[in-house]
Amino acid sequence: MSDPPAGLTLAPLSFFEGDAVSIARALIGATLIVRGVGGVIVETEAYRGDDAASHSFNGETTRNRAMFGPPGHAYVYRSYGIHWCLNVVCASGQAVLFRAIEPAFGLETMRARRAREKTRELCAGPGRLGQALGIDHADDGQPFDGSGLEIRTPPTSSVPVLAGPRIGITKNVDIPWRFGLSGSSYLSRRFA
Template sequence: MDRAFFERPASAVAPLLIGARLLFEGVGGMIVETEAYEPQDAASHSFRGPTPRNRAMFGPAGHAYVYRSYGIHWCLNIVCEPGSAVLLRALAPETGLETMAARRGDVAPALFCAGPGRLCQALGITIAEDGADMLSSPFTLVASDAVADVQTGPRIGISRDMDRPWRFGLRGSRLLSRRFPNSQPMAAAAGQDTGAD
């Protein structure tokens, strides 16, 4: 993946990240769930413009935007075009499983990275990575060799713009943060208005 891959709306990038592999300091796995957020999207942190907290969202594409959710969990996003980012919601754990187990405690491997907060804890990602270039060490980000079977549906845990089908997941994966109710394949969803420019 190069910088140009991310220099477009998050709603275009998010489904293409399904099946890609992400490592941080050698720990990680395959991306199986993402969500898109864009500047005209009332659910996005960028909706009201730049702030000290969301500054990274308006920075270079391919960089990390890390924030704390509910004052507890770190969440990792990949910045796309200005004010646009993809939240990484779940990984299939593949590399560094012992390290993940030590960080996550006494939980089943299926729960190591099933959710954005769990993902960051398992990979050891904190606010220190906010603004970091995800296309260089200690990150490794590699595109999938195959086209993933992606399903789509509404995003989780938001109260505005809930109708946008901007949550994407690998069909059949048991490692998602939450199942997709009445989900659609990408081909069916492609004709819907996603609100992207």
């Protein structure tokens, strides 16, 4: 495992207090690290409480309780009963789903967890990303404070960002709240 490059600073929890759409865009190019394993965030999706596709749309439940908790904490849920998916909570009822990263730290650990050799496939999609980073239900509600979960931002946030419709949902499918790093070969799916 290698350390994050110099010049990256831990994003303060206050960074996540705003609107999920703005934060989802701002996270492209930042670095996501889970217990020493991670890489550059290349794809995110935003979900808000007024969005019928969001888990928070119908209010707080046992499953989505973390979405109504403090900003800068993890919201983890199981997709299709199989995959653990990682989000960061923003304003109440809002979260950003991590869809893909470019793996950079702990590649051997990720390969062992995913049983795949191709680096490009390790974290391309929220289920793959969750498995490669070792995400599980115990991470739900945990802070991105550097004690296990962290997001590090580069000195400059000027990266080319693409926007388009979200993937794998049936409601509000045309809202362009999916963001990706332009030119990245690590996206879960190309942008139109």
